[in-house]
Amino acid sequence: MPKATVERLPLYLQCLQAIGDSETTVSSDALANVAGVNSANVRKDLSYLGSHGVRGVGYDRLELCAQLRRALGLTDKWPVVIVGVGNLGSALANYQGFDASGFNVIGLYDADPSKIGARVDGQRIKSMEDLELDIKKHEVQMAILTTPAGAAQEVADMLVSVGILSILNFAPALLKLPDTVKCRQVDLATELQILSYYQASRPT
Amino acid sequence: MPKATVERLPLYLQCLQAIGDSETTVSSDALANVAGVNSANVRKDLSYLGSHGVRGVGYDRLELCAQLRRALGLTDKWPVVIVGVGNLGSALANYQGFDASGFNVIGLYDADPSKIGARVDGQRIKSMEDLELDIKKHEVQMAILTTPAGAAQEVADMLVSVGILSILNFAPALLKLPDTVKCRQVDLATELQILSYYQASRPT
DNA sequence: TGGGCATCGTGATTCGTTTCACAAGCGCAC
């Protein structure tokens, strides 16, 4: 499946949920409008799912949701860990959408001894030693990294060494990882700078 | 300038800062290695800056930084507002990198009266009325949206109506905006779901 | 039961981006 398609599937899922119960069926055109893409593009994307829409009618909303979830590997909940419970880590820990999205935060971890034991959204912050043990015990494969930039590489190395295979990195640092590990980078400064470019190059 | 190039410029800037003072000059190859892209790609990207590297030597590190900043429109600091001071908004308000990246948070705003007046990272949380006034007064063009999903569209409409032209949206909601307004979406669930796809489709 | 309408699925085309490959240019050493 093309990379570009994979990156749109979550969008479709979100759009379908936004459309809600009112419609039992959705056309590629309707979905395209909500998602802001071309309808042929939607159809091509969905065709990778082996999805069978009905000509003249569209796609069954619920079935399409199910197919998207299946394609994205969201049939079971993925256990994830959050490493680094600063402001951002706390914010993510409080995020209520994990469950609905197919994930389950099994623990929060921090290197700072003074934070350990504190509670965030009902979960007790645990130590880095616990992190290693928990990852192995629960066979966790996905981690969210919200440490300071300086600590990110070191923590990432440790995560990889105990079996983590996917990292969502919020630390403003470029991680050097083995290419068996998939990483996605979310960077506030980068996003703002991209906006800045378009802002600056507006025809005034 | 190609979209793909624009989205890499901040990355180069970050890499150059990571390389630090040790080197006065950088080759496209060195930069490519750190950034994780092809060196021909780096050269082509930089050629859009009208940059003049020196054959046999490379690019002057500081000059290249300056050129990148100029191209990205980071010569002056952009004033930005943060709207919605929940966990995520607070986290962003505490982010120390704004200054270095070329931005200046001029205010934090929330619709919840009980939050108004509280301080986050030294800034007083202000009301939505103040938000409108401040945007007009300081001619703010960029906003960071960290409200709950339900309020995002309404707030965005207001922002647009008072002159905001770029929105960085962290709310898990798809904004309907006039196409004069540039928006970038950052969505935790989406990112995790993309990772989930690759995780699920690994050859076990 | 048949005709018309709506919509899908997909080959062909276009577009944008990445990569390759190499000539041109600069600097250093001898």
Add this chain to the structure above:
DNA sequence: GTGCGCTTGTGAAACGAATCACGATGCCCA
């Protein structure tokens, strides 16, 4: 000075993705 090694800048080729265009197909209603 002259030659050699390194690195840029860029045309050409390869690749991947978006869009177009249309045949195929199912549904609804007369």
